[in-house]
Amino acid sequence: MRQSAAKATFWAAMETGGAQVSSFVFFVVFAHILTPEEFGVYALAMAIVGAVNMMLFQGFGDALIQADQPDESYTSTVFWTNMMLAVGMIAVLQVIAVLGPILFDEPMFQPVTACLSLICIPRAMVSVHSALARRSLDLRVFAIRTISGYVIGGVVGLALALAGWGVWALVASTFVQTIVIVIVMWQASDWRPKWVFSVPAFRDLLGFSKHFMAASIITSSIDDFGSILIGLTLDVTAVGYYALALRVIRSVIIVTMTPLQLVMMPVLSRIANDRAKFGAAYVDMVVIVSTVWVPAVAGLGLVARDLMPMIFGDQWYNAVPVLQAMCFACLTLPLWAFAGQALSALGRPDGFAKIAFQQLGLYCLAFPVAAHFGIVAVGLAWSALSAVMVPITLVALRQSFGLDVRTLILKTARIGLSGAVMVCAVLLAKSLLPVSPWAIAGEVAIGFVTYAVALESVFLPGHLARILTIVRGSIPAFSS
Helix, strand or coil: CHHHHHHHHHHHHHHHHHHHHHHHHHHHHHHHHCCHHHHHHHHHHHHHHHHHHHHHHCCHHHHHHHCCCCCHHHHHHHHHHHHHHHHHHHHHHHHHHHHHHHHHCCCCHHHHHHHHHHHHHHHHHCHHHHHHHHHCCCCHHHHHHHHHHHHHHHHHHHHHHHCCCCHHHHHHHHHHHHHHHHHHHHHHCCCCCCCCCCHHHHHHHHHHHHHHHHHHHHHHHHHHHHHHHHHHHCCHHHHHHHHHHHHHHHHHHHHHCHHHHHHHHHHHHCCCCCHHHHHHHHHHHHHHHHHHHHHHHHHHHHHHHHHHHHHHCHHHHHHHHHHHHHHHHHCCHHHCCCHHHHHHHCCCHHHHHHHHHHHHHHHHHHHHHHHCCCHHHHHHHHHHHHHHHHHHHHHHHHHHHCCCHHHHHHHHHHHHHHHHHHHHHHHHHHHHCCCCHHHHHHHHHHHHHHHHHHHHHHHCCCHHHHHHHHHHHHCHHHHC
């Protein structure tokens, strides 16, 4: 089981890594062609469309992963339920599109949101295929679909941006990417929906999905909540700056956390009856993610002021302090980001929903206040609320399956100390080196080596060697 999980994580990493490289390259080029205002309109529309679409990504599809033996009555019921949800979402988004110009004082919001709402249908068409692939830990198809989608969609969008399409180039790129994903997933799977809708299956699935869906919608759309608040409080240009900072930090999240999020629930579901083994596996997963996440985000905050203008252009300089403010979450985010997967694997999506509603309440209090002080304050609120979520989540996990909080905190603290040593080394290097691409590369290299030596030699001896062994075993070429 460990080997299959490791291989699934490898393919998930291939998907997220390849997708991030390809999408980031296109994103950088788009940033040089389009204006912050055009990016702001697209980001605002996608924040709303994406939040509504979370019902298709989370909920009924994930209920299939957690179910014991889902038969055709379950899979087809999920497919047709999601198709009906998609139609309802389009209707809701059309109403929001009409009201948008009144709320945000931006005339382009209406046509962009109305058009993007149509992606609900193709996304619903792959919800079951994606869930079945995740259930069987067959994540190779995800790598193929995502990378091909980003590349083909990016090429089309870039061609249109160069032709002067503005924000519509981003809209077209999103549509092409979504259609490519549908084609790849349907060709890779033998499953096809039948004209079956089982009311008992629906009720069974609803018992799990209603909590999981509500929690996932909240936790996945909270970041976009900041974009909406900035649009209401400030303007779409400020939304553009926030969206760029959020896009960069999400890239790190996707590369370091998403591969494990994709496999955590199906893997932990298989050992849910052994709470000791379950807890140990959870701690291992979180610590491994923290090992990569902490230096990546701390280092990003250190080099952002020099790196961001070089990559995106001087017109995006105001996004730098927002990104640096969000990087203060370098130590806290992994400690609570996987709680939903763990609780759902235990068949406790209600516990996940409770945490999500607590998170929503905190954000509803903090974000409106922060937005009145500017986009940097929103970034600081984002990091501060991440810290507040740690004790809330750890208490819930300890009550649910006896999480060894002490071990988790101690190991994370040692990783944090290694990160602190890295920060000191990078700051020293920055004081001695001139500002240039080569100097930034040198600072990154110095930070990486310092962190690795501090962690492996002083704070957690043998930890990196163990991770390298796991990674080597996950790569098919080495493990076969």
